[in-house]
Amino acid sequence: DTGVSQDPRHKITKRGQNVTFRCDPISEHNRLYWYRQTLGQGPEFLTYFQNEAQLEKSRLLSDRFSAERPKGSFSTLEIQRTEQGDSAMYLCASSLTGGGYTFGSGTRLTVV
């Protein structure tokens, strides 16, 4: 297992377009997290899955954001009608219950 993979690494999109990011966690990890990190700030929690169930969503996750984790494996994060304020690094992490977190390299989104 090569760790947590995120795709794409970089995404440039025009305002108003939809984008989708993918995260492949470590295969035996049952928990998967999405975080957003803006320049010079710490990561902010967006949402969290245990297996395929989405257990918590931050109030940062507006109606334009949706995340899925079908079959408890990979996860996708979709942003509809992107806005310039959505520009950020989107980080995915996975863990076992009670275990440490492994982070992916992130997807950097730029909305122009």
Next chain:
Amino acid sequence: AQTVTQSQPEMSVQEAETVTLSCTYDTSESNYYLFWYKQPPSRQMILVIRQEAYKQQNATENRFSVNFQKAAKSFSLKISDSQLGDTAMYFCAFEYTGTASKLTFGTGTRLQVTL
């Protein structure tokens, strides 16, 4: 809700010297974990060190050690014998040990190690 505060936006240290990064947190929980993560430029977040709140003994990991003061809600990171490869953003993070646990991060300290 938990909050994590890192009051030092930037720090600089010479190679081979020792530096201490500060972190304070606020929580009403009694069972939790504290972490220091390192994020090198354009690279992924990696775990430096972890401390369980129920343990009085401070965690150490090679050149990295913490000073955990539970009553004061303080969790500082000491880096000894600093190396150029230690240059990175350092984030302090908190995790409640309940069923819906997640990491709450501070705003980070940018550490520059110089020759």
